[in-house]
Amino acid sequence: MKKQNKKENDARFEVRLSGSGGQGLIFAGVLLSEAVGVYGGKNVTQTQSYGPEARGGASRSDVVISEGTIYYPKAMELDLLMALTQEACDKYYADLKEDGILIVDSTYVRLVPTDRAYCLEFTRAARRVAGTPVVTNVVALGALSAITGIVDINNLEKVVLGRAPRGTEDKNKAALHEGYRMGQELLKQREAEKAVT
Amino acid sequence: MSTASTIVYNYLRSKKKFPHVWCPGCGIGIVMGALLRSMADLEIDKNNVVMVSGIGCTGRMPVYCDFNTLHTTHGRAIAFATGVKIAKPNMKVIAVVGDGDGLAIGGNHFIHAARRNIDITTILVNNRIYGMTGGQYSPTTPWQKIGSTAPHGNVEHPFDICDLAKGSGATYFARGTVYHATQLQVLIKAALQKKGFSVVECISNCHTLYGRLNREGSAVKMIQWMKENAINAKVAEKKSPEEIEGKILTGELWNIERPEYTEQYERLIERLGGKPPAEEKPEEKEEAVTQ
Amino acid sequence: MAEDNIKLMQGNEACAYGALAAGVTFFGGYPITPSTEIAEILSREMPKNGGRFIQMEDEIASMAAIIGASVAGAKSMTATSGPGFSLMQENLGYAYMTEVPCVVVDVQRGGPSTGLPTKVAQADTMQAKWGTHGDFFPIVLAASTIEDTYHMTIKAFNLAEKYRTPVTLLLDEVLGHMREKIRIPDSSEVEIVNRIKPTVPPEWYQHFELTATHVSPMANYGEGYRFHMTGLTHDPSGFPTAKPAEIKEKLDKLKSKIMQNADDICAYSEEFLDDAHIVVIAYGITARAAQQAVRIARQRRFKVGLFQPITIWPFPEKRLRKILENADLAIVAELNQGQLIHEVRKIAKTKTRVVGTFRYDGELMTPMQIVDKIKEAHR
Numbered sequence: 039m040k041k042q043n044k045k046e047n048d049a050r051f052e053v054r055l056s057g058s059g060g061q062g063l064i065f066a067g068v069l070l071s072e073a074v075g076v077y078g079g080k081n082v083t084q085t086q087s088y089g090p091e092a093r094g095g096a097s098r099s100d101v102v103i104s105e106g107t108i109y110y111p112k113a114m115e116l117d118l119l120m121a122l123t124q125e126a127c128d129k130y131y132a133d134l135k136e137d138g139i140l141i142v143d144s145t146y147v148r149l150v151p152t153d154r155a156y157c158l159e160f161t162r163a164a165r166r167v168a169g170t171p172v173v174t175n176v177v178a179l180g181a182l183s184a185i186t187g188i189v190d191i192n193n194l195e196k197v198v199l200g201r202a203p204r205g206t207e208d209k210n211k212a213a214l215h216e217g218y219r220m221g222q223e224l225l226k227q228r229e230a231e232k233a234v235t
Numbered sequence: 236m237s238t239a240s241t242i243v244y245n246y247l248r249s250k251k252k253f254p255h256v257w258c259p260g261c262g263i264g265i266v267m268g269a270l271l272r273s274m275a276d277l278e279i280d281k282n283n284v285v286m287v288s289g290i291g292c293t294g295r296m297p298v299y300c301d302f303n304t305l306h307t308t309h310g311r312a313i314a315f316a317t318g319v320k321i322a323k324p325n326m327k328v329i330a331v332v333g334d335g336d337g338l339a340i341g342g343n344h345f346i347h348a349a350r351r352n353i354d355i356t357t358i359l360v361n362n363r364i365y366g367m368t369g370g371q372y373s374p375t376t377p378w379q380k381i382g383s384t385a386p387h388g389n390v391e392h393p394f395d396i397c398d399l400a401k402g403s404g405a406t407y408f409a410r411g412t413v414y415h416a417t418q419l420q421v422l423i424k425a426a427l428q429k430k431g432f433s434v435v436e437c438i439s440n441c442h443t444l445y446g447r448l449n450r451e452g453s454a455v456k457m458i459q460w461m462k463e464n465a466i467n468a469k470v471a472e473k474k475s476p477e478e479i480e481g482k483i484l485t486g487e488l489w490n491i492e493r494p495e496y497t498e499q500y501e502r503l504i505e506r507l508g509g510k511p512p513a514e515e516k517p518e519e520k521e522e523a524v525t526q
Numbered sequence: 527m528a529e530d531n532i533k534l535m536q537g538n539e540a541c542a543y544g545a546l547a548a549g550v551t552f553f554g555g556y557p558i559t560p561s562t563e564i565a566e567i568l569s570r571e572m573p574k575n576g577g578r579f580i581q582m583e584d585e586i587a588s589m590a591a592i593i594g595a596s597v598a599g600a601k602s603m604t605a606t607s608g609p610g611f612s613l614m615q616e617n618l619g620y621a622y623m624t625e626v627p628c629v630v631v632d633v634q635r636g637g638p639s640t641g642l643p644t645k646v647a648q649a650d651t652m653q654a655k656w657g658t659h660g661d662f663f664p665i666v667l668a669a670s671t672i673e674d675t676y677h678m679t680i681k682a683f684n685l686a687e688k689y690r691t692p693v694t695l696l697l698d699e700v701l702g703h704m705r706e707k708i709r710i711p712d713s714s715e716v717e718i719v720n721r722i723k724p725t726v727p728p729e730w731y732q733h734f735e736l737t738a739t740h741v742s743p744m745a746n747y748g749e750g751y752r753f754h755m756t757g758l759t760h761d762p763s764g765f766p767t768a769k770p771a772e773i774k775e776k777l778d779k780l781k782s783k784i785m786q787n788a789d790d791i792c793a794y795s796e797e798f799l800d801d802a803h804i805v806v807i808a809y810g811i812t813a814r815a816a817q818q819a820v821r822i823a824r825q826r827r828f829k830v831g832l833f834q835p836i837t838i839w840p841f842p843e844k845r846l847r848k849i850l851e852n853a854d855l856a857i858v859a860e861l862n863q864g865q866l867i868h869e870v871r872k873i874a875k876t877k878t879r880v881v882g883t884f885r886y887d888g889e890l891m892t893p894m895q896i897v898d899k900i901k902e903a904h905r
Contacts, residue, residue, distance in 0.1 A: 067705075068534070068705060071534055071705055072534045075532075075534055075706075075707040076532050076533065076534050076707060081706075081707060082534070082705075082706065082707055083704055083705070083706050084534075084704060084705040084706075085700060085703070085704045085705075086703065086704075108706075109814050109815075109817035109818040109821070109893075110814050110815050110817070110818040110892070110893050111700070111704055111706070111811075111814055111890075112700075112890055112892075114892065114893070114894075248754075251765065252765065281752065282748065282749075282750045282752060283748060285598070285747050285748075287594070297754065298754060298756070298765065298766070301752055302752060303747040303748065303751075303752050303753070304752075304753075304754045304755065305594065305597060305747075305755050306754070306755065306756035306757065306758065307590065307593075307594075307617075307620065307757065308590070308616055308617055308620050308757055311586065311587070311590040311617060314582065314583075314586065314587035314590035314591055314594075315590045315591065315593060315594035316594060317554075317580070317582070317587070317590075317591050317594065318552065318554060318590065318591030318592060318593060318594025318595035318596075318598070318600075318602070319594040319595065319597065319598045319747065320594075321552065321578045321580060321591070321595060322551070322552050322578070322594070322595035322596075322598035322599060322600040322602070323598040323599065323747060323748050325748075326598070326747065326748050343583050343584065343587070344583065344587055344590075347582075347583040347587070500573070500578060503573050504573045504576055504578075507573050507574045508574065509573050509574045509575050509576040509577070510575075510576045
């Protein structure tokens with residue numbers, strides 16, 4: 039019994055997608071949850087902050103992923119923090135586990151609290167591949183998939199195509215794969231660096 | 236044409252529920268009589284009628300009438316009636332309200348039902364006072380008249396119910412008095428036939444409270460006053476403003492056509508391909524047995 | 527590959543689809559955060575199935591309309607939050623008195639008054655029990671997961687129809703807005719209960735007939751029965767009465783209908799109680815923090831279990847009384863300043879110490895708050 043309990047706790051993987059209101063973080067949380075839960079077969083809960091915070095200030099969407107039952111639905115100690123703004127990075131970094139993963143959008147996050155962070159220019163990439171920063175959230179999800187492996191890129195693609203507003207499917211798909219490519223490249227680079235040291 | 240005795244037999248819970256609670260001489264009974272006679276004229280199946288009321292002297296009317304009757308909370312008759320009508324759009328739904336019940340606590344429901352133009356016939360008995368609670372002033376108590384909570388004279392001004400109904404979107408408004416019982420019957424009959432939110436304001440007497448507080452005399456005297464001061468709107472058209480000053484305009488004052496709510500909603504259901512849920516299913520009988 | 531019936535849903539969505547599965551045919555409501563998605567979804571879906579949705583002018587009218595619709599034969603519901611629930615109370619009392627089946631969903635937010643429209647609380651627990659005036663015995667359910675919300679909405683309709691009474695389903699802001707995976711059952715898997723219909727001819731029909739179960743068969747308007755309903759205290763035929771014996775009989779009927787059927791109505795869930803000296807009692811969304819907390823505490827060798835009332839009213843006191851016989855400590859966790867704890871105190875014997883751990887700052891209680899309370903109170 040006890041072993042099983044331990045497993046249940048350890049099996050939780052807690053993600054926070056954060057940035058400012060209007061960056062589509064709740065939507066990104068929904069996409070991630072659906073890809074992991076409905077298509078990936080895992081259990082998942084997604085919560086968010088509402089209210090004035092969600093209209094311009096720091097905004098966030100939490101996703102808890104587990105093979106087992108998820109009891110407490112909100113994040114307790116983050117395994118992964120994705121920060122699209124400096125404010126969000128500063129505010130939520132303290133909630134990240136010691137060995138947790140930090141991914142930031144280096145278009146806006148200049149002061150990174152750890153050198154282990156994965157820094158990628160999501161907003162700039164969104165402008166480059168889709169001509170609009172609106173799909174920054176989707177670029178970030180693609181990178182998240184490549185870096186962490188918690189969500190299958192194919193499942194993400196299904197969900198993104200299913201939920202994207204009509205007429206924006208191509209842009210969203212391009213954004214997702216660009217993010218994935220950027221993530222993979224960064225991983226390779228890191229491994230190369232590791233090999234050198 | 237039904238005789239008085241067949242109306243009593245057909246439409247009143249005559250064996251069970253009498254004597255009624257109203258004071259001797261009260262006009263509400265005359266309104267009830269006019270309503271029942273107009274129903275008899277139209278040969279409406281009483282199984283298909285829902286009569287809804289709120290709280291107050293007028294609110295007691297449904298208990299005496301042999302329809303599907305719903306005596307609800309104070310002011311909410313029209314809101315309950317809205318639910319009934321939407322659930323069973325083919326039923327004839329009548330809301331019977333008083334002036335305090337229908338226009339003060341229930342004023343919001345009155346204007347919104349009018350705005351929706353939902354097919355409810357509202358019989359509004361206006362005796363210008365809260366009778367059941369003891370003579371407090373209501374939204375139709377005239378300026379400077381006395382109520383038990385306006386002992387120095389009313390400093391508020393009354394609603395013009397016709398303007399209120401018109402302005403809110405009702406498609407039919409008529410006014411009658413309990414002296415003109417036959418005219419009242421004709422007006423209610425027309426309101427019952429109108430598809431839409433229709434209102435008949437019935438000027439009634441509360442001699443027990445309003446009459447006594449304002450020294451307007453007995454029931455007979457108050458009804459006599461109605462006879463002398465009511466003027467048919469068509470006749471009034473030909474008179475000068477001075478001649479109709481202070482008179483009660485009676486008759487049909489407003490009658491227009493506008494799409495009715497439940498018809499519009501049925502159309503919406505049709506457009507979306509929805510089928511109304513089957514009404515009484517035989518499985519439900521089985522349910523009753525297994526329980 | 528995803529199965530078609532596995533969906534990611536918000537609590538409010540699950541409530542709306544649960545209502546559709548239960549066969550809702552009438553919804554009357556008024557917009558209020560955090561319940562609005564329920565009305566939005568039903569306004570879209572109900573007319574497609576021939577159901578009818580209306581946005582009323584306020585919550586008073588909403589409650590009135592769902593009662594009117596139910597008497598006319600609809601399966602009716604409304605959804606609201608604290609301020610609206612307050613406005614509904616008078617007419618909710620009318621429904622208790624006139625024994626009208628209907629469902630009221632209260633997606634709780636912080637109060638009193640306007641309070642915290644977008645933040646969580648469980649502070650309507652006692653309002654759901656005592657909200658309207660007079661003696662009455664409500665059925666109130668509290669859901670804690672999205673899957674629960676779906677099934678308990680169906681259960682609420684079934685209980686309302688079975689016992690001819692309003693049923694309140696308590697959700698909260700977090701549950702209403704969070705998303706979780708849910709398996710939508712096939713309609714053949716869903717049990718639907720309908721009101722018991724009269725078998726007697728109209729002239730024998732009594733709308734409030736005294737029966738062995740205290741539940742009276744119910745005709746609908748338009749079926750030839752022409753009964754009277756009034757909020758005045760009434761006799762079995764439905765007409766007002768002033769006779770002391772009939773008044774008492776009516777009020778006894780309202781009580782017996784619920785309390786004598788409490789075993790059938792009451793639902794709860796239990797975890798790790800076999801050897802527990804410490805019993806955590808939590809309901810609704812807080813039960814999930816408690817589930818996590820008892821697991822953490824078990825790892826730390828505390829003999830702790832969880833009792834989760836699913837029907838909070840009637841309170842499952844018979845079962846809890848039995849459980850507390852072996853417990854030294856009961857810890858009640860709620861998102862308010864202590865409401866259901868009074869119920870636990872009432873039934874706990876002197877041997878069992880009852881303490882509360884509360885949170886009412888608009889945030890969800892964390893598992894660690896409960897674990898800390900276990901550690902602290904255990905000493």
